[in-house]
Amino acid sequence: MSSPHDDPALTKLMERLTSEWTIHGPSATLENLARDLERMRTYRQALETLLLQARLELGLPAIIDEGGLGCDVPETTRAAYEQRYVAAVRRVGHAVLAAGDLVNAWPYFRLIGEPEPIREALEQDRWLASGSTTVVQDDDPAASDQREQHAEAQFNRLVEIALYEGAHPARGWQFILERHGLCAAITAFDQLPPDRKVRGRCAGLLAIRLREQLRGGLIHELERRGATIPDSARQVGAPLAPLWVGRPELFADDAYHIDLSHLAATVRLAPLSDDPQALSAAIDLADYGTKLAAPFQQSGDPPFEALYPDHALYLRGLLGDDPDAVERAIAWLEDRLPTPPPSSFIEALPxxxxxxxxxxxxxxxxxxxxxxxxxxxxxxxxxxxxxxxxxxxxxxxxxxxxxxxxxxxxxxxxxxxxxxxxxxxxxxxx
Structure with missing residues (x-):
């Protein structure tokens, strides 16, 4: 195994350090050194160099005794040094992130309580591809397996950072949906923070994804029956009703075309979304649910005692394309309000x-x-x-x-x- 002592670039920097210190002085020398270390992706040493530069410029000891920002830093200088400390960590964090290493950039931003750069980076679709299990095939199966395992580990770490460590919970949940599918995403929904916007975004993504899965199931069954399907009904985002209208045989003999536990869970969560596209998708799902045979008609918590018809009515009210649908939903809910005040959380749900x-x-x-x-x-x-x-x-x-x-x-x-x-x-x- 090689060590830092074997790195010619680091050896060259060591040789330059002494001469430049004499010529340019500590501050300029350390700035140049930090820049070179960042370029070489030797980030820990880059951070230590920047902190040393800060200490010397503030008249502090070159090496601070135990405690980091402890007793060796006078109160008169503590605030200034803390600012330089945060700035140095931020600078190195950005350098790591610019090199494409989000996983190792996160600890720097987490340390100073600034998740925003990581949050912005996670919105880029390339992080989904970074965990791809598709690898370049070569003549070394062991190397190929190792790359695949590394990609999987990196992807799982991205999910941990985004969802479980709070850098961007909605995006982390979306990674699970994209990579592991609906079942895993529904299971992970409870791990989201109690933030209405985060949960609404994820509920909307779930409805949009499930509608397209249901479209595929319906089209497959229709094609099996020899039916002609217009191109407009095949398009992503198109309404689903044209696929079942006038075809009661699709639901005969207790037939269904999608995992019914996924359908029920998605319809229950859909009202959390504010996205019109997601609400339209959820209306399609709820309408589909109303077509299912009696054994599959589920009940829910108030006011959605009849899971699918009640949600279909309510979701149309939320979407608001039809003013009459809004008023019908309001009147329906007003009829379900208890005598005030409600005696329990369940009574307050309507x-x-x-x-x-x-x-x-x-x-x-x-x-x-x-x-x-x-x-x-x-x-x-x-x-x-x-x-x-x-x-x-x-x-x-x-x-x-x-x-x-x-x-x-x-x-x-x-x-x-x-x-x-x-x-x-x-x-x-x-």
Whole structure:
């Protein structure tokens, strides 16, 4: 095994270091050295060089005793050194990332609490290809297997960084969907953080993917039966209904064309999405579910006691292409609201669904009134919509007045104080 002592480039840098130190001085020499080490991808030494440069320029000891930023750094210099420390780590992190090594760049950005560069990089599709199991075949099967194992390990590490270590949970979940399929992605959905945007994005991707899988199953069955299928029905994103309308035989004898556990899970999650394309896909899936034989008609939590028909109605309301569909969904949910206040989390679910629908169509004051009546006291972690206070704030001056009333009704003194502060703010005193 070779060691750093065998590296001619490092040996040459060592020889230059002494002479340049005398000619150019410590600061310029260390800057040049750090740049060379970054170019050579010797990142740990590059970071140590930058930190040494910072210490010398700030009048600190060349080597700090135990504790890193500990007792050897005077209070008067500590803030300046911490800034240089963060800047050095950031610089090296960007150098590692620019070299295409996201996995080894992540520890640098995680150290300083700046996940944004990694988050942006993960949005690039090339990271999906980086874990590809397709390798160049050669005459050495052992080498080919080793490359494949390395690619798989790198891909799994990307998933860990993105999803489980929080760099970009939605993208990490999407990697699982793209690489390992629907079953693994549905299982991993519970690992997502309780962030409505993250979960909504992933639920939408799931609906879009499953619709195309269902399209393939329907087309396969129709072709087996000798049916003619128009090109328009084969296109990705096209509605599915033309494939089954007028063909009841597709559902005869308890037939189905997709994994029904995937169908039920995806339809349940679909209302989390705000993406019109995903909502359209979910409507197709719910409509398909209504065509299934009675043994496959599932029930769900309120207000979706009839899983597929109820979701089809609600999803059309969320999509909002048809104003009448919006009003039908609102009326349907209003009929399912319990006598206030709800006595359990389950009883509050129809109110959450209705609030989401109202928010979707910018009826914020109505949503705030609903939340004030039905959702006060529901733990924030159990909400799929903003809190009553947040909705009141979004609803403008009338919402703030509602917030005062809500706080007084529940003797919530901190909330009352916040409401009074808001009601006396200049933008609420017009």
């Amino acid at each position: 109110a959450q669904a209705l609030a989401r629908l109202l928010i979707r169509h910018d009826r914020l004051l109505d949503a705030a009134r609903l939340a004030a009546t039905y959702l006060y006291g529901v733990p924030e972690t159990a909400l799929t919509v903003p809190t009553p206070a947040q909705l009141c704030l979004r609803a403008g001056p009338q919402g703030v007045a509602l917030l005062v009333e809500l706080a007084r009704t529940h003797h919530d003194l901190p909330l009352l104080a916040a409401a009074l502060a808001l009601s006396n703010a200049p933008n609420h005193n017009d």
